[in-house]
Amino acid sequence: MNPYSIVFIAVALAMDALAVSIASGIILKKSKLKHAVRIAFFFGIFQLFMPLAGAFAGTFIRDFMSRFDHWVIFAILTAIGGKMIYESFILKKEEDKFDPTNLKTLVFLSIATSIDALAVGVSLSLLSSSIYLAVSIIGVVTFALCFIGVMIGDLIGHFFEEKIEALGGLILVGIGIKILLEHVFFQGSP
Numbered sequence: 001m002n003p004y005s006i007v008f009i010a011v012a013l014a015m016d017a018l019a020v021s022i023a024s025g026i027i028l029k030k031s032k033l034k035h036a037v038r039i040a041f042f043f044g045i046f047q048l049f050m051p052l053a054g055a056f057a058g059t060f061i062r063d064f065m066s067r068f069d070h071w072v073i074f075a076i077l078t079a080i081g082g083k084m085i086y087e088s089f090i091l092k093k094e095e096d097k098f099d100p101t102n103l104k105t106l107v108f109l110s111i112a113t114s115i116d117a118l119a120v121g122v123s124l125s126l127l128s129s130s131i132y133l134a135v136s137i138i139g140v141v142t143f144a145l146c147f148i149g150v151m152i153g154d155l156i157g158h159f160f161e162e163k164i165e166a167l168g169g170l171i172l173v174g175i176g177i178k179i180l181l182e183h184v185f186f187q188g189s190p
Helices: 003-028 033-057 059-066 069-088 103-127 131-157 164-186
Strands: none
Touching: 003 033, 003 103, 003 131, 003 164, 033 103, 033 131, 069 103, 069 164, 103 131
């Protein structure tokens, strides 16, 4: 498989992480470079290691995970998004607001947005002569897109000062619903 094809796969895999990054930038409002790097790093690392794990795990894990991965993603994104929506309507001090740079939150979001990369890893191991090159490209592309996404979200966030956290939560819930519907209705998964 040529590097251009891998870049296209990387961009496709990074779309959910990009949307979450934009939502994170919106929520943070005053993102700093370190926030963008932290978020992009987590998403990039998980997008790098999930296909690598998929390549090593083989088809068993793909078949096993494909039965319920969409439910796991839906549950994680809906829980985090629902919490954000709830907190946006509760009067709290600013430091009590949802923090997308929190370690636990970043790990959950990174897992939720990279589970599909696990199955892609199985395919890449069959198609690519160098799985390490492929996963490196996927990780770098995801990092770059997510870094840009946080910055875009930061720019957009200044236009919507009120209840922006609710919008970010709705985006996460929407991504979760989209993934669930795609898997349940369009791929014949149980």
